[in-house]
Amino acid sequence: MTFSLPGFDLDTFIRSTLAEDLGVGMDGGGKDVTSESVIPADAQFAGVMDSRDPVVVAGLPLAEAFFRHLDPDCTIESLVKDGDRVAAGTDVMRLTGNARALLTAERSALNIVQHLSGIATMAREYVDAMRKGSATCTLLDTRKTLPGLRVLEKYATRQGGAQNHRMGLWDAAMIKDNHVAVAGSVGEAVRRARDAGVKPIICEVDRLDQIEPAIAAGAHHLLLDNMSPDVLREAVAMVAGRTATEASGGINLDTIAAKAASGVDYCSVGRLTQSAPAADVGLDFKPV
The missing domain is CATH 3.90.1170.20 (Quinolinate phosphoribosyl transferase, N-terminal domain)
Structure with missing residues (x-):
């Protein structure tokens, strides 16, 4: 073996x-x-x-x-x-x-x-539910894993049909709301990561007006946080294929199909490892 x-x-x-x-x-x-x-x-x-x-x-x-x-x-x-x-x-x-x-x-x-x-x-179960809304959207896991078991838990999500997101803090920048608060703005936070030579840069946005500053500063991937399907569709239209888009927050078996149908590239679900x-x-x- x-x-x-x-x-x-x-x-x-x-x-x-x-x-x-x-x-x-x-x-x-x-x-x-x-x-x-x-x-x-x-x-x-x-x-x-x-x-x-x-x-x-x-x-x-x-x-x-x-x-x-x-x-x-x-x-x-x-x-x-x-x-x-x-x-x-x-x-x-x-x-x-x-x-x-x-x-x-x-x-x-x-x-x-x-x-x-x-x-x-x-x-x-989440992949099957997601497919009812989109044939192309990819399910992502998160870093919400038990200490010491991340590699195994992320292995298990792959066996179920999900794709691993970040394995840890080292393989991509993930700019969240607290990073933005310290840096001063979405654009400034992304710019600092870009100037440091970090790739890829994932940036969380929870408002539509943050999308353009994030893209202009060099974000490679937008995490669209806690947005309804209607707002997600609007966000996807604004992005217009310039970066990858990910729906995150408030996603469960009842909501994932509608969020995937908005046109996002990814849906991320923390409960896969957090509470299965x-x-x-x-x-x-x-x-x-």
């Missing part, structure tokens, strides 16, 4: 997550007291991971890494791929190996699959 993401250390993630669950460094920690006291050291178990609800799957390579870390000789078969949409009751992984090891890794493996599949599933519910994915073991 090969799973690699830029900026993500898989081995460190697996080790630190399992260490947290095992209580490494805590008084009396460093072990799974339940498995060690209940399960014979040589016992073997076979298990099936399945989805109890319709979901878009994400995180199976990570689950496999958890199991293999504690039992390198275990046998694992992934029955679907990350990004697949599956029906309720679908088996997604089969595994066989040392019972103690697999039971110790079970919760960490399930947690990551449930969390990432929940994000991927919500992203796909965990998918109902379980793991049932059977003795070998």
